[in-house]
Amino acid sequence: MPTKSEENYIKEIYALEQKCNAEVSTNLIAEKLSAKASSVTDMLKKLSKKDLLIYQKYVGVKLNSKGREIALSVIRKHRLWETFLVEKLNFSWSEVHEIAEQLEHIQSEKLTDQLDSFLNFPTTDPHGEPIPNKNGEFTRIKTICLDELKEGNTGVFVEVRNDSDKFLKFLTKNSIIIGCSIKVIDKEDFDNSITIEIDDKQFSISEGVVQNLYLKR
């Protein structure tokens, strides 16, 4: 059984692998986990000895199949619990991340599977992110990032790739909620911000926001 700390490292390494399509560096992990690089090195050695990842000094790290399996199990639990909190306990999508960070470490395969069944085997969580099934498989819905949409075109918002409560509260305040239609009115070259229209209201959002919003393809 991996510890909570080990699971958090593995989960983060998995996320970075997905984003970067490359070996993950010590510093990047350290930054994401708000830890020091030396602490990361310690943990990478430990996880390597436990045969959960491939660690090459000064090069980087890559999960092996055992590590990937753990990552997917933790992600599955995280997203199932988020779904439970929103659908059954009336939480908003901006409140669930922190609590799911705790619940994702509960060890009981039966619990996870019964929860999955109780929720009717959902395929996406409240943020539109895919939920791996019991075997770690999931089909990522084909999406495009909002920044790829051309001026004048409209898309349906289906996924947000940033779980922070502040970010999600900002979206909610601006009626940017899963399922809404977003029309691109104008793109600014100098700062990559764009003006969008939702429910006949127009406003501008910065590049940092745009890059986290994904539309149905």
Add this chain to the structure above:
Amino acid sequence: MPTKSEENYIKEIYALEQKCNAEVSTNLIAEKLSAKASSVTDMLKKLSKKDLLIYQKYVGVKLNSKGREIALSVIRKHRLWETFLVEKLNFSWSEVHEIAEQLEHIQSEKLTDQLDSFLNFPTTDPHGEPIPNKNGEFTRIKTICLDELKEGNTGVFVEVRNDSDKFLKFLTKNSIIIGCSIKVIDKEDFDNSITIEIDDKQFSISEGVVQNLYLKR
């Protein structure tokens, strides 16, 4: 915020206080938590410094109001989660204890309260034990231990004070389930075992079993 370990000590001290009506000794805590007495001393000092209990060297320990509040909060969470697992996720009463031991440490008052509401504010858990409300209050149903029932009399089984899966599986196998009627047929003086009748079937149970079974008064 107390750590998981601190919460477990506080919970155990609370249980022992209830059972013994006296200061709790180091050795007793050690035995219950399968730890060494020296580890217990360390923790008692720590909890005393945190002002969660009154610790007197060589005498014993007693929770103060802050400690009691924490104990009741953990017990509340434990029993709410057990209820959730049985009522919503189709677990049996013998499977839930271990999982609830993990879930009871999740820190989110809102989660606890929403769960409570989702379950319709239950007052007892699947073992018949009372669930403290948000303010830590509960009304223990008046019960008598099965060993107090006289030969020939019948009572309704409403509470079991032993959560171990082995014990509960034994009860289930013998149709001893919450709500059933138990008639005392015969009491053996030499080993305090008794013969009971449930659903027209008679069998004998040992003193150790009898002392965990409680009937409606």
Add this chain to the structure above:
DNA sequence: ATATATATTTAGTCATGCCTAAAAATTTGA
């Protein structure tokens, strides 16, 4: 090519929560 900057690892430290072994306090019983 090589000096400098950056990234990474190593070495040593610390708090937590556990342990063993030894010392000290308390209780028991002859």
Add this chain to the structure above:
DNA sequence: TCAAATTTTTAGGCATGACTAAATATATAT
């Protein structure tokens, strides 16, 4: 009452998972 048994505490150690500071490896730029 006082020696023996028991209980409890103290002292010192260990693994985990963090840290700082120093050393080393790699990358960059002139």
